[in-house]
Amino acid sequence: MPPQSGVNVGKPAPGPDVGQLFTWDEIGLHSGKGNSKEDKWLVISRKVYDISRFHLLHPGGTRVISHYAGQDATDAFTAFHKDEDQVRKYLHSLLIGELAPDQPSCEPTKNEMLINDFHELHATVKKMGFLKSNYPFFIFMFLHAFLLDIAAWLTIWYFGKSWVPFLTAVALFTIAQIQYGFLQHDFGHISVFEKTKWNRLAHFFVMGVLKGGPASQWNHMHNQHHAKPNCFRKDPDLNMHPLLFTLGKPLSVELGKKKKKYMPYQYQHKYFCFLAPLTFTIYIQLLIFRYTIQRKKWIELAFILIYNIRVCLMYVPLMGFKSFMGLYWLARFLESNWFLWISQMNHIPMNIDYDQNLDWVSAQLSATCNVDQSWFNDWYTGHLNFQIEHHLFPTMPRHNYWKVAPLVKSLCAKHGLKYQCKSLFTAFADIVRSLKESGEYWEDAYLHG
CATH class of the missing domain: 3.10.120.10 (Cytochrome b5-like heme/steroid binding domain)
Known part of the structure; x- marks a missing residue:
């Protein structure tokens, strides 16, 4: 039977027995x-x-x-x-x-053999129980973040606001916030509870009450990133391009040939460590309120206000408003540094381009890499040192990444795909290296293109 077309666009389908x-x-x-x-x-x-x-x-x-x-x-x-x-x-x-x-x-x-093998791998992963979570693990991750949060307040309450307790409280508050961030990431990916609604409720609470952000905005942005990682105009994580940075060879050359120069990109590897987290800190805070108001997310906006009122009531009576503002914004800046280096070490050094419509496995591997496993690396990165496994199986609980990694390596070896894994220091250095290379591609195209 020859292929048929002629479906009226936008009209509801009559049902599954369409036959076209x-x-x-x-x-x-x-x-x-x-x-x-x-x-x-x-x-x-x-x-x-x-x-x-x-x-x-x-x-x-x-x-x-x-x-x-x-x-x-x-x-x-x-x-x-x-x-x-x-x-x-x-x-x-x-x-x-x-x-x-x-x-x-x-x-x-697309590579149909690779796709079929990945389907078999996914079925094996599910059968082996790697998509099921260990509740004690997530209880521990919550409690240790919560205790750090309380310890930050107790430090100011007991020792006052002189420099040593102030900086200690900043460190504790920053660590608590970043660990809350990893936890909301777990809930956002539906990787903790079996029921989606319980993950959504927990995500709503952690993101709103403990971090002061809208869960729906995170879902809106982060799901796109996972769907099309490192794809310009489809991955929101590339939104700072080209206002502050130029990323990847194809886009850098394109920007240079068009004579676009919003920033001195040849020096972006030098100003990234300060400008990126500073901009991210301010941008996220503004985006939170813009998003909730424009989209009329009034309940989420209320929870954001509750968060801000809560931290003010906790700290302002102890240290005054000015000192609290110093503590809060310094902690947010440090958190942004931590988050950006952790999140971008797996992506910026990888292939960045327009959507090439690759198969799922090839798309994720071309845009992600791993960092060596260790107790510290797992904790420090929220297990995002296993970025390859996380991207291939977004709903997998993070404590199971290391278990499935050998199976993913075998799949890559069978099909000649590069499975990149590096040290934490190398991963950080590669961010700077790739920014420097992208800046050089832009400069060459800008001057000679």
Whole structure:
């Protein structure tokens, strides 16, 4: 039976027995680009779905699902949804057909053998229980962060606000906040509790009451990062490009040829360590209020205000408003430094480009690398030293990354994929090195392009 087209874009599908067959070329025409920005189809397990309207209602955010318009989203769907059977019920009304029998299960440009092997690996990982969490581990991670938070206040309460207790409190407060950050990351990825709703509630609490941020904003931004890591205009973590930094060879050359010079990028490796965390600190605080107000997230805004009122009531009576502002903003700046170096050591040195529509495994490996395992590295990075495993299995509890790492290495070796792992110091140095190289690519293109 020859492939058929002619589906009316935007109209609800009549149900699963549509009977229409499509080719990958036809599906690629519905990518939400050009003259058909609201025309979006995607493929999940050979089924074709019209998300032209649904993307606006998608619980995970409109952009993350739209990034797969015109593409195969099977592995992304599996990675993001813990209870696939429940979610598939909502796909029923979006189904408009399926791939024609003569069409491969993935786009012809992708490695079907690698994809099939990864599906087998995912089934093995699930069967071995690596997607199930160890509750005592997460209880310990919460308690140790909470005790550090309390210790920061007790230090000021008992010793006063002279320099030694002040800096001690700053250190304790910073560590508590970064560990809360790793914990909210766990809840945000639905990797702690079996039920999604319990993860969402815990995420809402930790992010709002303990960190002073909106959980929905984190989901909106971070899910996109995982869906299309290091893909310019699809990964929000690249949003500072090109205002402050130029990242990766293709984008640096493009920026240079266009004679764009917002900053002296040839020196970006020198100003990154100060300007990046300073900008991030200010940008995030402003973005929090802008996001909650623009999107009318009033409950989350209320929790953010509760957080700020709480810390003021805890510290201002003990040390005065000015000293508290010094403690709070110094801690936020240090936290931003910690977070940026940890998060970017796995990504900035890797391939950065526009979306090349790679298969799930190749896309994650080209954009991520690991850092050596040790007790300190695991704690200091929130287990994000296993960034490869985290990106391949976003809902996996972090205490299981080391268990699945040998299986991932075997998959990479079988298909000739590079599995990068380095020391913590090398990972930090590679950030500076890659920024320097990108600046040189920009400068050469700017002067001679």
